[in-house]
Amino acid sequence: MDPTYIVSLDKVAGISAQERARLAPVMDLFAFRSNDYYLSLIDWEDTKDPIRRLIIPTLEELEPWGRLDPSSEHLYTRAPGLQHKYRETALLLVSDLCGGLCRYCFRKRLFIEDAREVNKELSGGLAYIRDHPEITNVLLTGGDPLVLDTGRLRDILARLREIEHVRIIRIGTKMPAYYPYRILNDPALLDAIREYSLGEKSIYIMAQFNHPRELTDAACRAVALLQDAGAVIMNQTPLIRGINDDPAVLSRLLGRLSFIGVNPYYVFQCRPTTGNRPFAIPVEESYRIFEQARATCSGLSKQARFVMSHATGKIEVVGMTDEYTFFKYNQAADPDDIGRFMVYKSNPQAYWFDDYTDLVDEGRLGGSDLFDAGTADAGIAGMPGETGGSPGVL
Numbered sequence: 001m002d003p004t005y006i007v008s009l010d011k012v013a014g015i016s017a018q019e020r021a022r023l024a025p026v027m028d029l030f031a032f033r034s035n036d037y038y039l040s041l042i043d044w045e046d047t048k049d050p051i052r053r054l055i056i057p058t059l060e061e062l063e064p065w066g067r068l069d070p071s072s073e074h075l076y077t078r079a080p081g082l083q084h085k086y087r088e089t090a091l092l093l094v095s096d097l098c099g100g101l102c103r104y105c106f107r108k109r110l111f112i113e114d115a116r117e118v119n120k121e122l123s124g125g126l127a128y129i130r131d132h133p134e135i136t137n138v139l140l141t142g143g144d145p146l147v148l149d150t151g152r153l154r155d156i157l158a159r160l161r162e163i164e165h166v167r168i169i170r171i172g173t174k175m176p177a178y179y180p181y182r183i184l185n186d187p188a189l190l191d192a193i194r195e196y197s198l199g200e201k202s203i204y205i206m207a208q209f210n211h212p213r214e215l216t217d218a219a220c221r222a223v224a225l226l227q228d229a230g231a232v233i234m235n236q237t238p239l240i241r242g243i244n245d246d247p248a249v250l251s252r253l254l255g256r257l258s259f260i261g262v263n264p265y266y267v268f269q270c271r272p273t274t275g276n277r278p279f280a281i282p283v284e285e286s287y288r289i290f291e292q293a294r295a296t297c298s299g300l301s302k303q304a305r306f307v308m309s310h311a312t313g314k315i316e317v318v319g320m321t322d323e324y325t326f327f328k329y330n331q332a333a334d335p336d337d338i339g340r341f342m343v344y345k346s347n348p349q350a351y352w353f354d355d356y357t358d359l360v361d362e363g364r365l366g367g368s369d370l371f372d373a374g375t376a377d378a379g380i381a382g383m384p385g386e387t388g389g390s391p392g393v394l
């Protein structure tokens, strides 16, 4: 069921001896992991092949940049292996391995340190969830939960299902892209999903397809089996330089996902994580690519939101003019921030929300203050081309 994992570039035929030597310092810092299936998707003739870029180390990863924990996830660890940031949702970090290692990974600290945030013993995390009836959603993450053997995963699902207030169990996984045979060859996994995804207690698979070429026949069949077992499949992808930063590619990805019944959920700004400099795109350029991609999508395939997973919450970029960028908290650690709407002076060099320093106006969508005439006049109404507080897009 498991692939044979490849963790040394010596075993990758498409990489020359010179290139292996050149990449050795990168490998010392950030591990490599893949498998034959995924490597077979690479066009070795094309040095800029997006699948190659996603999985094969590049020298630029050595550029000093970013932080190991750019979203300050450690602040929200409430029990061993458990994070609780948003009221309704808890994260259980159940695995410190993935089916491959994405070069742009935002949790590479789990793979380069001794993964103290992942806890194989779940009792403390489960007790915390049991004591917090507001937690209706639990995300199994890591690492990739589908690296666990099915018996272990089934045990976790069963223990979560003993907690009445947990309605949704999400499984965050890139396995349908990295190795769809993990799903295709394991009827017991599908049985477990069928058993624990019933009525108002659903299992959501939070997949991560980053490029349309990952949607192979095998991957699409794996998705169909998961759907047939009763899971709802969503997709989230970061916008990554050289992988999906062409609007036509992103549009094709979002479109094909919708064709196979996978809902595009989030498109993420690449987090400023150590080693991620070559993959990052400035916020405003990312948003422009995102909107250009959506322009050629059907309504169903354009459901994704473009967000930054910031330490304080999921901050959505909702619009841009030549001078201003508009943000809204889609989720927030502080419930008072949910829906908070912020207008900043543009900063084309910004890679993260913290790089926006010139706040022009703020308010709460749906609240009274944003639409209060005084506030609107003071801020939005003063902007070129804007009237009555309706933010322009692009």
Ligand code: SF4
Binding pocket: 097, 098, 099, 100, 101, 102, 104, 105, 106, 107, 108, 142, 143, 144, 173, 174, 208
């Ligand atoms: S699947 Fe997620 S956790 Fe695993 S390497 Fe990729 S980005 Fe990191």
